[in-house]
Amino acid sequence: MVNSQTYRPRHRVDAFFRTIREDIYAVRKGDPAALSKISIVLNYSGLHAVWGYRIARALWVRNRKLLGRSVSQFTRFLTGIEIHPGAQIGRRLFIDHGMGVVIGETAEVGDDVLIYHGVTLGGVSTKKVKRHPTIGDRVMIGAGAKLLGPIEIGSDSSVGANSVVTKSAPPNSILTGVPARARSRAPQLAHEPGDWII
Numbered sequence: 387m388v389n390s391q392t393y394r395p396r397h398r399v400d401a402f403f404r405t406i407r408e409d410i411y412a413v414r415k416g417d418p419a420a421l422s423k424i425s426i427v428l429n430y431s432g433l434h435a436v437w438g439y440r441i442a443r444a445l446w447v448r449n450r451k452l453l454g455r456s457v458s459q460f461t462r463f464l465t466g467i468e469i470h471p472g473a474q475i476g477r478r479l480f481i482d483h484g485m486g487v488v489i490g491e492t493a494e495v496g497d498d499v500l501i502y503h504g505v506t507l508g509g510v511s512t513k514k515v516k517r518h519p520t521i522g523d524r525v526m527i528g529a530g531a532k533l534l535g536p537i538e539i540g541s542d543s544s545v546g547a548n549s550v551v552t553k554s555a556p557p558n559s560i561l562t563g564v565p566a567r568a569r570s571r572a573p574q575l576a577h578e579p580g581d582w583i584i
């Protein structure tokens with residue numbers, strides 16, 4: 387597994403292009419229907435949404451909040467995917483199909499997360515506090531799932547399609563149902579470091 391903390395690119399340009407390559411590779415890895423790289427760049431709304439988010443986020447953290455929010459809303463207009471620029475998204479997020487995904491302002495998403503269409507990482511409070519979910523690394527969130535409140539979903543977990551999750555779950559959980567119930571599964575092998583050398 388590549389650790390974000392220990393990854394130190396020498397140049398920002400290197401980091402920029404590496405991020406783009408990683409995002410494309412995440413699509414290839416997550417979608418068996420993916421064709422060539424050029425097809426991925428042209429046709430994957432989830433990829434466009436992640437790139438739109440990265441621009442919006444860069445503006446947001448530089449205190450260009452109005453511009454950041456506007457880029458976010460324009461990206462939503464183009465892709466049907468709304469990622470608030472205040473959300474913290476890890477590396478290689480892949481949003482498959484994408485339409486209807488909402489990721490709220492205080493959500494945190496780890497590395498190598500796979501999200502299908504119709505997923506909401508939403509809040510249940512109108513107070514300006516941490517009110518959205520925290521998602522660990524390598525979590526899969528099935529189509530239509532709603533994760534609500536400042537809950538934590540442990541790494542290597544899977545959330546079933548159309549589940550409604552309102553409670554935290556430890557790593558290696560499988561969550562299904564309304565309200566979702568967690569069962570554990572045997573830990574999976576983590577990605578080998580070579581997996582992401584692209």
Ligand SMILES: CC(C)(COP(=O)(O)OP(=O)(O)OC[C@H]1O[C@@H](n2cnc3c(N)ncnc32)[C@H](O)[C@@H]1OP(=O)(O)O)[C@@H](O)C(=O)NCCC(=O)NCCS
Pocket residue numbers: 483502527528529544545546547548549560561562563
């Ligand atoms: C939750 C999920 C990861 C479980 O996978 P799994 O561990 O292989 O589970 P299984 O298929 O063996 O099913 C185990 C049990 O959970 C039930 N189950 C599976 N998915 C469920 C769901 N989304 N909601 C409710 N129950 C579900 C199964 O019916 C089965 O019940 P049973 O033991 O009473 O027969 C998977 O079913 C899922 O929902 N993946 C999302 C995929 C998706 O959104 N794809 C969109 C592609 S466009």
